[in-house]
Amino acid sequence: MAGAGSAARGTGRLRPLTALASPDDPRIDAYRVIKERDLVGRGGRFILEGRTVLDVALSPRNRFAVESLLIAESRADALAPLLAQTPADVPIYTASQPILDGITGFHIHRGLLGVGLRGDMPTAAQVVAGLPAEALVVVALGITNHDNAGGIMRNAAAFGADAALFDFASCDPLYRKAIRVSVGGSLVVPFAREGTAHDLLDLLGANGFELVALSPAGAVELSHLARAPRTAVLLGAEGPGLPADVMARARTVRIAMKGDFDSLNVATTSGITLHALTNFT
Amino acid sequence: MAGAGSAARGTGRLRPLTALASPDDPRIDAYRVIKERDLVGRGGRFILEGRTVLDVALSPRNRFAVESLLIAESRADALAPLLAQTPADVPIYTASQPILDGITGFHIHRGLLGVGLRGDMPTAAQVVAGLPAEALVVVALGITNHDNAGGIMRNAAAFGADAALFDFASCDPLYRKAIRVSVGGSLVVPFAREGTAHDLLDLLGANGFELVALSPAGAVELSHLARAPRTAVLLGAEGPGLPADVMARARTVRIAMKGDFDSLNVATTSGITLHALTNFT
Known part of the structure; x- marks a missing residue:
């Protein structure tokens, strides 16, 4: 045949x-x-x-x-x-x-x-330009692990994030394993992958986004965070976390944990945060 | 040398x-x-x-x-x-x-x-007998994926769950990869792995635990759930989810998502649920 x-x-x-x-x-x-x-x-x-x-x-x-x-x-x-x-x-x-x-x-x-x-992938500026007045964006900075990139895209799709931005130090949400772990979320949520963390923060700041940086050292506990109409959730790699110069530009938010084991997977962190910031009930 | x-x-x-x-x-x-x-x-x-x-x-x-x-x-x-x-x-x-x-x-x-x-591992009955009057227990039913078992133990440790129970159809939290993914949580949270789902539910029910079953079809949204003094969070495998006869014995709870992509990883589900049910702020 x-x-x-x-x-x-x-x-x-x-x-x-x-x-x-x-x-x-x-x-x-x-x-x-x-x-x-x-x-x-x-x-x-x-x-x-x-x-x-x-x-x-x-x-x-x-x-x-x-x-x-x-x-x-x-x-x-x-x-x-x-x-x-x-x-x-x-x-x-x-x-x-x-x-x-x-x-x-x-x-x-x-x-x-x-x-x-891929076709013509939008730039980060194009992705942001396409967002509504109220928008929730997930920003992955230095996320090099394909499972985590995929998990973040899965959660972004599940909780209806309007877009995701990956800095160039992060891996590509269209890698085979990232797509698989995302169970297709990478195909659904508009995203761009380009530039440095500060390039993306500049873009988001210029477009009226409140920058929310997740970190165990965050000043506000997540459940006390009131979401701004335009909110960008910044996620860093496990281990190093978000760099100090990124934290300095953002409202820092922590997920409260038991004191002696404050360690969460970054994809899980994205899920907890997006659940707290969205409301489909 | x-x-x-x-x-x-x-x-x-x-x-x-x-x-x-x-x-x-x-x-x-x-x-x-x-x-x-x-x-x-x-x-x-x-x-x-x-x-x-x-x-x-x-x-x-x-x-x-x-x-x-x-x-x-x-x-x-x-x-x-x-x-x-x-x-x-x-x-x-x-x-x-x-x-x-x-x-x-x-x-x-x-x-x-x-x-x-391992030494002398406690039985599920011994684990439950050792719990305080207020207790939060994570129950893994049919979780065969080592990443997910490890992720559940990581979150149980991070949010201070008092114990974890795995049915015998679930994998062992002490498998090499499960321990690694748990970043040591498997060593910290008291657990037992034995019996069927119903054996574990019988044990928990007899010890005054409210059974909370997580499912996309759950009746109550997680953020509206008031935690009972003794609460057991039931988690099933992705795909099949919890069996109907387990759901029938529990209070069913859903995590609200965007309608057209209601899919969460089970370890992420455990993290979102434990965050919602604990309060360390």
Whole structure:
């Protein structure tokens, strides 16, 4: 069936699939040996992985275009409902599990991958210019861990943050693992990643944002914080935390903990803070 | 220097170190090819990894005995303050990085490991019997992911939960990775892991605990929940969540989110909930 169109079986809904007979097929070059740092720089693509992420990617919430899907042959039936949602102009490639693993250089969890296209990413200034008069923005400064970047984007999506800004020292929310940990939040929340912490603080200050810096040494406890109409929540890396010169420019806020173990994961910190500052009840 | 005692250098504080010349030295059998599932069943030991965890392990907060430490030779100077805190009867082994990696079968991050001893673990009934009249307990049901188990223990420690109970379907908070993610919280918060969800609910109910089940379908929003003097927070696995028969026995509570992306990580859920139910301000 190499290169021929087949169809999703057993569903009554036909969706053409393109079966691959070789891991070297040039049509799936974007999936080849997924080295994220390489891929990120190459043609503006990123990797979508797993059912939950693809569900978001194929929904109207996704801000990015999907270029193609690549699935394990054995999963075609189980994934038929998802594949039926896939726009007709998005090719769906299928391959046996060994060919799949050969293409990507690692074992594909649950046999479902996609490639997304960054397109024209907005600048931080464009993201901020697009915000409403009342807005909540999450700002990640020096967050280099992909799990944490993904966790922050998951929480930003869950609590409806209007945007996220990452400084250039932070990792990319579109890294494969960050997207996976975000369960698709990286595709939903408008974000930009650029510049230094102070570049981003300058931008936010000029646009009327109150800067709220989360730190165990913060002056105000979170539950006593009244949210300004425009609020930016600043998060630093675990360990070093936010630099003193960032803290000096912000209202500093702490999450009260038991005295002898004041240690929270930064993604958890974002969740606690966003829950405290939002109200969907 | 094989087998001979040397000493931490450059600190003025002498602490005998035992240098190893071979990965096959029987004195460090406990570290050999750290397969966690094997180790957990073998002699009641568990693995401590990295500086933050060892700091907690060597502090009075740790509820477990430390059997030995194993460090990379190259780290002896940098770790001298930590080693000086190590009780005299706890042997400290040193080895070159290749020998270290040969012992453990994987690369030792930052060159610092320890072995802890479970000793006589309390039963769930003993843990509950030891609680004060006002108490907050975290209950993990079917949490099989080590990151999440560790994250829950980290938050339990940070917010001063009095105990944690894990059903037997959950993973062990003393797995290597769970301890690491907990940044030592697994060593601090009294816990037991046994039985079914209903066994644990029976025990808590008989001891006057209000059962609070976290679920996106919960009847009460978290910020409207008044905490009973004895409260047990029930957490289920992401995806399936808590089973209906557990929900039926509990007061159900939700964390309000934006409607179209109601998805939180379970460790983050524990952090948001414990923050809402505790007050250290």
